[in-house]
Amino acid sequence: MTAQIASAVSLATMAVVALVAAIGTAPVVAQPQYPVKPVRLIVPFAAGGPVDTVGRTVAQRLSEVWGQPVVIENRGGAGGSIGMEAMVRAAPDGYTLGMGSLGSLALSPAIDPKLRYDPLKDVSPIASVAVTHYVLAVHPSVPAKSVQDLLRIARDKKGLLNYGSSGVGSISHLIAELVQGATGVALVHIAYKGTPIAPLMSGETDIGFMPLPSAEGPAKAGRLRLLAATGSTRADGAKQLPTLIEAGIKVHPVQGSYGLVGPAGLPREVVTRTNALINAALKAPEFRQRLEQQGFEAVAPNSPEDYAKQIRADLEVFGGVVRRAGIKPES
Numbered sequence: 001m002t003a004q005i006a007s008a009v010s011l012a013t014m015a016v017v018a019l020v021a022a023i024g025t026a027p028v029v030a031q032p033q034y035p036v037k038p039v040r041l042i043v044p045f046a047a048g049g050p051v052d053t054v055g056r057t058v059a060q061r062l063s064e065v066w067g068q069p070v071v072i073e074n075r076g077g078a079g080g081s082i083g084m085e086a087m088v089r090a091a092p093d094g095y096t097l098g099m100g101s102l103g104s105l106a107l108s109p110a111i112d113p114k115l116r117y118d119p120l121k122d123v124s125p126i127a128s129v130a131v132t133h134y135v136l137a138v139h140p141s142v143p144a145k146s147v148q149d150l151l152r153i154a155r156d157k158k159g160l161l162n163y164g165s166s167g168v169g170s171i172s173h174l175i176a177e178l179v180q181g182a183t184g185v186a187l188v189h190i191a192y193k194g195t196p197i198a199p200l201m202s203g204e205t206d207i208g209f210m211p212l213p214s215a216e217g218p219a220k221a222g223r224l225r226l227l228a229a230t231g232s233t234r235a236d237g238a239k240q241l242p243t244l245i246e247a248g249i250k251v252h253p254v255q256g257s258y259g260l261v262g263p264a265g266l267p268r269e270v271v272t273r274t275n276a277l278i279n280a281a282l283k284a285p286e287f288r289q290r291l292e293q294q295g296f297e298a299v300a301p302n303s304p305e306d307y308a309k310q311i312r313a314d315l316e317v318f319g320g321v322v323r324r325a326g327i328k329p330e331s
Contacts, residue, residue, distance in 0.1 A: 100257075127274070
């Protein structure tokens with residue numbers, strides 16, 4: 001009986017060994033690589049604007065590389081916060097991403113205490129993609145040839161110089177507040193519902209902060225005079241313009257920024273793989289040229305951590321501007 005039991009145990013052991021060996025030599029079935037279906041890209045602004053333009057450029061590139069459609073969903077309103085909220089509420093599986101911008105990731109959160117998302121907690125930064133440079137422009141009737149000239153005139157006039165913005169809390173408003181805080185000059189704010197470029201060209205306002213692509217044509221026609229750019233470096237399209245820092249104003253550099261983001265909790269492999277694809281695009285001359293032809297400047301390859309640091313810095317700076325100036329969200 002004992003010999004029979006031993007024989008049975010031996011046969012069972014041999015069967016287990018054979019099974020393990022078979023499993024060990026079986027081919028490993030690879031998991032399909034992300035993405036395996038279309039990806040939705042929420043653009044939190046209307047079609048045709050700068051965030052949409054960069055978003056469509058990014059979507060085209062990712063679609064080409066992934067072999068999957070990247071479907072743009074424009075969901076505008078409330079300075080980008082409606083679309084950004086929809087993005088952060090989506091499942092963090094990589095199949096809903098968003099186009100982040102200075103407005104939705106820094107300005108709206110700084111201004112609106114009731115905003116229903118926190119850009120530092122509810123967003124997974126993936127990669128910064130492009131920037132738009134802003135410039136300080138004056139009407140030709142203002143006898144300022146440099147930033148320091150303008151500051152002297154502003155101090156002499158003691159609060160009589162005015163500037164236009166595209167509304168309370170807009171980037172043009174907040175850059176002006178940033179400059180006033182850094183220099184101590186007092187300017188009169190005139191808020192418009194649309195772009196403030198036309199009032200500046202007509203002489204209705206004295207000063208304006210606007211995107212470089214919007215200012216280049218009027219400047220060449222002699223209807224505006226450009227004094228400085230607001231970024232950390234001179235704009236590629238206007239190397240003759242000093243930055244505000246070079247002109248002697250110690251302020252946080254301001255650029256319209258555009259980047260790819262996802263909901264918090266996005267799998268790390270999705271973040272790193274997508275970041276690598278964006279960085280590869282940023283090294284490609286045709287991708288950079290496509291952005292530049294549309295009025296943007298492609299940034300250098302960067303990490304998710306780099307983009308997160310940029311978002312945090314912008315939020316801290318503009319949060320301080322909003323608090324000092326007592327800016328409240330428009331009802």
